[in-house]
Amino acid sequence: MPKNLDQILEKYSQGINGIHVALVGNSSEGTVLAARNCLDNNDLDVDAVAAYASDLINANERFCHIFDPGTAVDFVLGGSKDNKLLMRAIPDTRFFVVFVVDAKTTMKDVLPQLNKVLKESKATLPAATSNEKNKAQALVEYAKRYAPDPTFVLMRLALKTGIAPNRLERAELEDSELQPLYDSIKDILGIERLPISI
Amino acid sequence: MQETQIKELDIAQNVIIDKERKLMSLYGEPVIFHCHHYNLFLQQTILDPPFINGIGILQDSSQEINFSQLRAAFIHHNAETVEEKFAIASELFKYQGFGIISFSGNEDGGTANLLSSHYAQGWTSKYASQIQRGKPIDHFAVGFAAAVFDVIYADLGHFTAIEESCSAVTKTPGCIIQISKAPVARKLEESPGMGKIIDAPVALPRADTNIDYEAVNEALWGLPLAGDDDGLIRAFNVLLTHMPSNYYNRIQYRFVEELRQVHPDLCNVGKELIRESGHVCVFYTFGNIMESVEWEAVVQPMIKNDRDWVHGGFAVASSLGWGRWEALEIESNTKARVAIDGNYETNYHLATYDEPNDARCFFAQGAIPAVMNIVYNGKIQEKPVLDEAFYERLFKQGNVFHARELKAREKGDPYCEFVADRS
Numbered sequence: 126m127p128k129n130l131d132q133i134l135e136k137y138s139q140g141i142n143g144i145h146v147a148l149v150g151n152s153s154e155g156t157v158l159a160a161r162n163c164l165d166n167n168d169l170d171v172d173a174v175a176a177y178a179s180d181l182i183n184a185n186e187r188f189c190h191i192f193d194p195g196t197a198v199d200f201v202l203g204g205s206k207d208n209k210l211l212m213r214a215i216p217d218t219r220f221f222v223v224f225v226v227d228a229k230t231t232m233k234d235v236l237p238q239l240n241k242v243l244k245e246s247k248a249t250l251p252a253a254t255s256n257e258k259n260k261a262q263a264l265v266e267y268a269k270r271y272a273p274d275p276t277f278v279l280m281r282l283a284l285k286t287g288i289a290p291n292r293l294e295r296a297e298l299e300d301s302e303l304q305p306l307y308d309s310i311k312d313i314l315g316i317e318r319l320p321i322s323i
Numbered sequence: 324m325q326e327t328q329i330k331e332l333d334i335a336q337n338v339i340i341d342k343e344r345k346l347m348s349l350y351g352e353p354v355i356f357h358c359h360h361y362n363l364f365l366q367q368t369i370l371d372p373p374f375i376n377g378i379g380i381l382q383d384s385s386q387e388i389n390f391s392q393l394r395a396a397f398i399h400h401n402a403e404t405v406e407e408k409f410a411i412a413s414e415l416f417k418y419q420g421f422g423i424i425s426f427s428g429n430e431d432g433g434t435a436n437l438l439s440s441h442y443a444q445g446w447t448s449k450y451a452s453q454i455q456r457g458k459p460i461d462h463f464a465v466g467f468a469a470a471v472f473d474v475i476y477a478d479l480g481h482f483t484a485i486e487e488s489c490s491a492v493t494k495t496p497g498c499i500i501q502i503s504k505a506p507v508a509r510k511l512e513e514s515p516g517m518g519k520i521i522d523a524p525v526a527l528p529r530a531d532t533n534i535d536y537e538a539v540n541e542a543l544w545g546l547p548l549a550g551d552d553d554g555l556i557r558a559f560n561v562l563l564t565h566m567p568s569n570y571y572n573r574i575q576y577r578f579v580e581e582l583r584q585v586h587p588d589l590c591n592v593g594k595e596l597i598r599e600s601g602h603v604c605v606f607y608t609f610g611n612i613m614e615s616v617e618w619e620a621v622v623q624p625m626i627k628n629d630r631d632w633v634h635g636g637f638a639v640a641s642s643l644g645w646g647r648w649e650a651l652e653i654e655s656n657t658k659a660r661v662a663i664d665g666n667y668e669t670n671y672h673l674a675t676y677d678e679p680n681d682a683r684c685f686f687a688q689g690a691i692p693a694v695m696n697i698v699y700n701g702k703i704q705e706k707p708v709l710d711e712a713f714y715e716r717l718f719k720q721g722n723v724f725h726a727r728e729l730k731a732r733e734k735g736d737p738y739c740e741f742v743a744d745r746s
Binding site: 168271272273274275276277280281283284285287289290313314315316 | 364367368371372373374449450453454455456457586588589592593595596599603711715716718719
């Protein structure tokens with residue numbers, strides 16, 4: 126019986142061809158708890174996979190609440206012509222499981238594996254803590270994920286808000302600075318609102 | 324001047340190349356090539372701070388610089404009627420790669436129809452798949468349109484213009500600019516023209532390279548880089564403009580000056596973003612040039628080692644109207660020492676400002692390390708796909724080259740000298 130997340134992911138990503146990545150992430154922070162990169166590709170950005178998967182999980186949660194408030198967030202499918210992205214939120218937690226698989230891999234082979242990860246990982250998840258990221262950090266990280274030229278987005282936000290880049294990087298902002306930050310990110314992305322409430 | 328002559332107007336014949344100083348001019352204004360990556364990033368940087376009037380900087384500077392060039396063009400071509408002057412302005416706009424524009428109106432104002440736009444097209448191709456745009460983008464064209472009416476009907480600063488409809492926002496073809504007479508004429512400042520150019524090239528120590536800089540210059544100067552039927556210069560997988568360089572100078576120095584006055588603590592951030600506009604420009608444009616058939620035909624046969632790739636890059640730099648760029652010394656994968664003798668930034672700065680305390684060639688400070696980054700970090704020799712993901716990976720990998728301007732002509736040195744390394 127696997128003892129920790131790494132062992133769980135290793136066990137259930139083996140034996141089926143076409144599994145590229147299996148990971149457990151935190152949807153409130155957009156981070157990786159544990160991941161198994163089955164591809165021989167060091168350039169694969171597993172952190173980015175977790176970050177974008179978090180956004181999809183969060184967006185799906187909001188979507189579910191529009192039609193059926195109170196329902197648990199369930200299966201999400203995404204991907205491209207060549208790769209499929211399968212995700213499930215772990216009920217009553219801020220965590221989720223992602224499998225990235227080759228598009229030729231059949232769902233009936235992969236889903237049972239994903240469900241086993243979902244079931245067995247629950248006991249190993251960290252307890253909820255109060256050190257979830259603050260709103261400024263969530264906003265800054267959102268901007269880094271979605272703004273063009275992400276390497277320079279902090280500098281752009283500094284010019285837009287008048288807040289020094291190192292303070293933005295540390296995300297130690299006054300409450301009064303959140304609205305200008307929020308508005309600046311909206312302006313950069315050209316959208317009316319962000320999926321992060323302040 | 325007859326209508327048939329206007330149609331046959333060959334703007335290219337009026338481009339003067341100063342081969343010694345490696346500068347170009349058109350109707351008395353220094354002109355240089357830059358790509359849409361540079362144009363968009365620089366404009367975006369100037370528009371970002373809400374506490375300065377970025378739109379004013381862009382539009383007024385365009386009006387000022389274009390006023391000088393248009394007036395000289397009308398005189399050169401003996402234009403007499405309004406129609407002739409409108410036609411020359413449209414041809415000049417098209418030739419320089421800004422798009423297709425037509426004018427109508429009278430001494431009270433009028434309309435400019437921007438059927439095709441470098442900035443709108445460039446923004447759409449670079450950003451539209453990622454973000455939305457809610458604000459007009461053609462600030463250069465707005466200033467150009469106001470300048471046309473200034474020259475024809477009044478004097479500099481008598482007209483203002485506004486973009487009423489922009490294709491980057493509406494996602495439908497065509498932009499509309501309305502020009503009207505200003506209630507009170509604004510005090511605007513004409514272009515300093517060629518600025519303070521060098522008397523003669525400085526004798527620089529010749530680097531150990533197989534690259535014949537002059538041969539690269541001649542090959543690039545011979546390319547027919549002019550606006551196509553859409554008024555766009557599509558070359559090397561980017562959209563180029565043949566821009567009056569004083570527009571860039573004026574907007575970047577005014578921006579830094581306003582930032583210094585209003586938010587001095589963010590001045591270095593502003594400068595760093597201007598440097599990045601130079602970096603991203605060289606990365607994409609030079610990268611694509613280094614992957615082009617023209618490079619294969621002209622430069623590749625001279626290349627014997629990795630340092631020659633870098634020299635080839637600086638030979639290209641000195642072919643674009645930017646002044647005389649030469650790498651003095653290159654340590655493979657480690658360091659480059661580069662001289663610029665009479666670049667467009669210093670020519671303007673010396674003609675416009677007193678001697679500064681700090682070095683001011685912001686574009687060059689970003690462009691020089693970009694050549695090192697594309698050769699040694701981007702491994703351009705392996706012909707990578709030059710897309711945004713590749714560019715971001717370059718920074719994520721870290722250990723990128725940066726440059727310092729150690730000698731500065733704008734501060735009294737005979738020429739500018741830069742060191743690019745990984746420090």
